[in-house]
Amino acid sequence: MYKARSNLLNTAAMHGALILYMIIALFPVFVILINSFKTRRAIFSEPLALPNAETFSWIGYETVAQQGDFFLYFQNSMIVTVGSLFFILLFGAMAAYALSEYRFRGNLLLGLYMALGIMIPIRIGTVAILEMMVATGLVNSLWALILVYTAQGLPLAVFILSEFMHQVSKDLKDAGRIDGLSEYTIFFRLVLPLVRPALATVAVFNMIPIWNDLWFPLILTPSEEVKTLTLGSQVFIGQYVTNWNAVLAALSMAILPVLILYIIFSRQLIRGITSGAVK
Amino acid sequence: MTKRRFPWHIVVFMAPAFLVYTAVMIFPLFNTLRLALFTEIEQTRVFVGLQNFQTLFFDPIWSEQFWNALANNFWFFIIHMLVQNPIGIALAAMLSHPRLRFAALYRSAIFIPTILSFVIVGFAWKLILSPIWGIAPSMLDAIGLKSLFAPWLGREGSALTTLSLISVWQFVGIPMMLIYASLISIPEEILEASEVDGITGMSAFWKIKLPLILPSIGIISILTFVGNFNAFDLIYVAQGALAGPDFSTDILGTFMYRTFFGFQLQLGDPHMGSAIAGAMFAIILVGVCIYLFGIQTRLRRYQF
Numbered sequence: 001m002y003k004a005r006s007n008l009l010n011t012a013a014m015h016g017a018l019i020l021y022m023i024i025a026l027f028p029v030f031v032i033l034i035n036s037f038k039t040r041r042a043i044f045s046e047p048l049a050l051p052n053a054e055t056f057s058w059i060g061y062e063t064v065a066q067q068g069d070f071f072l073y074f075q076n077s078m079i080v081t082v083g084s085l086f087f088i089l090l091f092g093a094m095a096a097y098a099l100s101e102y103r104f105r106g107n108l109l110l111g112l113y114m115a116l117g118i119m120i121p122i123r124i125g126t127v128a129i130l131e132m133m134v135a136t137g138l139v140n141s142l143w144a145l146i147l148v149y150t151a152q153g154l155p156l157a158v159f160i161l162s163e164f165m166h167q168v169s170k171d172l173k174d175a176g177r178i179d180g181l182s183e184y185t186i187f188f189r190l191v192l193p194l195v196r197p198a199l200a201t202v203a204v205f206n207m208i209p210i211w212n213d214l215w216f217p218l219i220l221t222p223s224e225e226v227k228t229l230t231l232g233s234q235v236f237i238g239q240y241v242t243n244w245n246a247v248l249a250a251l252s253m254a255i256l257p258v259l260i261l262y263i264i265f266s267r268q269l270i271r272g273i274t275s276g277a278v279k
Numbered sequence: 280m281t282k283r284r285f286p287w288h289i290v291v292f293m294a295p296a297f298l299v300y301t302a303v304m305i306f307p308l309f310n311t312l313r314l315a316l317f318t319e320i321e322q323t324r325v326f327v328g329l330q331n332f333q334t335l336f337f338d339p340i341w342s343e344q345f346w347n348a349l350a351n352n353f354w355f356f357i358i359h360m361l362v363q364n365p366i367g368i369a370l371a372a373m374l375s376h377p378r379l380r381f382a383a384l385y386r387s388a389i390f391i392p393t394i395l396s397f398v399i400v401g402f403a404w405k406l407i408l409s410p411i412w413g414i415a416p417s418m419l420d421a422i423g424l425k426s427l428f429a430p431w432l433g434r435e436g437s438a439l440t441t442l443s444l445i446s447v448w449q450f451v452g453i454p455m456m457l458i459y460a461s462l463i464s465i466p467e468e469i470l471e472a473s474e475v476d477g478i479t480g481m482s483a484f485w486k487i488k489l490p491l492i493l494p495s496i497g498i499i500s501i502l503t504f505v506g507n508f509n510a511f512d513l514i515y516v517a518q519g520a521l522a523g524p525d526f527s528t529d530i531l532g533t534f535m536y537r538t539f540f541g542f543q544l545q546l547g548d549p550h551m552g553s554a555i556a557g558a559m560f561a562i563i564l565v566g567v568c569i570y571l572f573g574i575q576t577r578l579r580r581y582q583f
Contacts, residue, residue, distance in 0.1 A: 012479070014373045018385045021370060024448070025389045028403045031414065047414050049474070087299070095296035102289050111538075117500075119305050119567045121509040124560045127306035127314055127539055127553045132307060148308060151303035154296050183288040212396035214512045219540070234398045244412075247402065254399050262394045267385050273456045 029255060036060055036248040043244055060249030064236070069245070070253060072225070073232035080142050080228060081210050084149035085203050091150065092157030092198065093165075096188050099158065100165040101173070111162070117155035123215060131219055144220045145228070149213075153206045164189065164198035201272030204265050211258065224239065229254060315553035331554040345555070347526055348534040355530055356507040358443035359450075364499055366447070367454025368492075372484055374455070375462035386459070395450035401516030404445045408432055432517065435527040442528055446513050450506075454499040456540055460497040462488060494578050501570040507559075508563055511536060516534065531559050 034050055035043050042055035049055070064070060100113050122129075129148060130139070138144040168191055176186045190200075217231040227235070233254040240246040262269075317328045331541065371388060374382050407414050408431055416428040431441040465488060473487045475481075500580050511532030516524055520542050522529035537545075539552025 004552055011379070013380060014376060015381075018370070018373055018381075018389075021366075022385055022388045025392050025451075029391065029395070029408060032399075032403050044412065047412060082442035087295075091296040091299060091306065094292040098289050102286065104286065104289055111298075113564065114296070114300065117300065119505060120308070120560070120563065121505060121511055122304050122308075123511075124556045124563075125304065125311045126535075127549045127556060128307035129303065129309035131310075131549070132303075147299065147303050151300050153428075154300045154304075158296060184291075187292070206392050210392075212398075214515070215398055218515075223353075230396045234457075237398070237402055247406070251399055251402055255395060257390070258394050258396070262391065266390070266555075270390070271459055273474050 006279060008042055021070050023043070032251050032255065033247055036245075036251060036252040038245075040245055057245070060192070060243075060245030060247075061245040061253075063240070063243060064249045065251060067240075068074065068232065068236045068250065068251075069224070070178055070232065070236075073227050073229040074257065076226055077211060077229040079209060080145045080149065083142070083146040084153065084210050087146065088153035088157050088206055089199050089203060092154050092202065093161050093192060093195070095154070096158045096161035096165050097191060100162040103182070111158075114158045118159060119153070122152045125216070130219055134151040140221050140226055142221065142226055145216055145276045148216050148220065149206075149210045153202075153210070156205070157202045160202055161198055164195045196245060200268050204269045207265075208258070209259070211261075229257070296570045307434070308560075311553045313557050314550055317558040318550045319548075329354065332549055332557070335551065335554050335558065341551070344529065344534060345558075348529045348531050350443065351528065352508055352530040354439060354511075355443050355510065356504060358440065358445060359503050360500065361509055362444065363447040363451050364454050364496070367451050367499070368458050368496070370451070370455045371458035371462055372488070374459050387456075389455060390452035395449065397449075397512035399514050400445065400449050401513050403515055404448075405432060408441070433524060435524050438518070438524060439528045442514060442517060445517070446510070449513075453502070457495055457499055458492055461492045465491055494575070497570065497578055498572050500574075501567065504566045504570075505563055508559060508566070531555065531562075535559065 031047065035047060037051040037057065037060075038055045039057040042049070042057075046055075051057075051177065090261055095114065099107060099114075101160070133139040133144045138147070172190055172194075175184055177188050181189070213228075214230050214234060217228045221227065222231070233250050236250050237247050240250070282364055287464055315331055316326060317324045318331060321324070335345050372384055373379070378383075406412055410416065410428075410430050416425055419425050419428050428439065431437045469487065469491075470483065473483055478486055507533060510530060514528050514530060514533050515536065518524075518528050519532060520537050520540075522533045522537075535555040538555055539547055539549055541547030
């Protein structure tokens, strides 16, 4: 009897603590979103109230639509993120297959070499990266970002994917070889479809940091037509500091795509982290 | 029996990843370290050995900024270790409790700040803490603590701590998830065995679970370390490249950006920028080595 009651108290305390933290985590996002739909006066007089018929206004969004080229920024971010993910997955899976499937001289060394980049941030090499991009004429092109993010994502991708490739049954691949399939067909037709869950995990891990990065767009692609959404909203908000409606609307528009992506992929992301892919 | 052909397919599989990684990551990394040994005199590159580092560490104009940024960076890291990781562990411990309802909802909601960009996080908190808007003071007023409010981001004494806490707010989801993952992988039998021995509740956490998740705590510590000494975005968004007020929030990332790119009237200097990158590289390398050789090898790992 006593034990049951203390359990109940414990559970209630845990729910209380978790709800409190959940409010702390969501409160700023909530405040930004609701105020982006209000008139300037309402933003200041009652910042915590929901917009109602009297205080509702699109003015912030109208300013953003007129002044900022958010559609272009969004498109650039999409191209960079999807392009980088494609190359990370394709090149990463190919290298992981070479390292996990074949025994050759230097295999271990090559694996260690690829793993170096897991711990060392690519930003350290920024000065030389910029110099190289200027020399090759890639500066202010989306390719510069795609190349950098691909290089940044590859080490962990190779590491995670080769763990999974080890688990693909040897018999299946040998059966393919006996049937006369080439090594390329075995990889693309047999192995790749089997490691699809691992590919999805790697994709979800890489997606958010690439989408949100500010450093490399700031340095490699600052010109207007190649700005990413993150950099574009940073510059826009910096210019409109005093126009609260526009700032709040721009922030909300930056939050929305990530939030939608997260709602779609959160199961995959959480399963990826908790399945021990990063241990 | 024909002679074995050269295994071209291995080369084909390996080459793209190897080439991109080498050309865009490893080569620039070493090239940056090499550039740190040069300087520019009358538009030609001159080799000067370690002189840039000597300037960085000892020349009063540079060294004052460098040591300031380094000290701030350590404070930034300490706050993360003392606040972010314990909160993350506590949240994970509660979430991993069996039979807790709504656990998936809490988990997804608490992770949301982690997916937002620094631009959103920096500006959102700047607005909330702004004395002009007055959300923070009016909320403190509601619980009778209005006198505690100050423009935290604008004061030299509190700006860095405030930014560190904002960053903690953003990233608490990562230690939470990683610790959660290792907590739920502890086999039920171990917990049942300890329960039979009378160890339950809090003492089960301290005596059974915590020792078992020490390797994961080691991993989140080194991830925090590398992430913090490589940080830039949040400070840049909230305080600008000058990391104000009066450089009180300057960390190595913002210092490197300013040096390398220039700001206001000062011209950018890629060679001094490289020297700062070299110092960051050394710090991260030392941290990673301490972890790999000093901590990881001593932690006992349990195989279930």
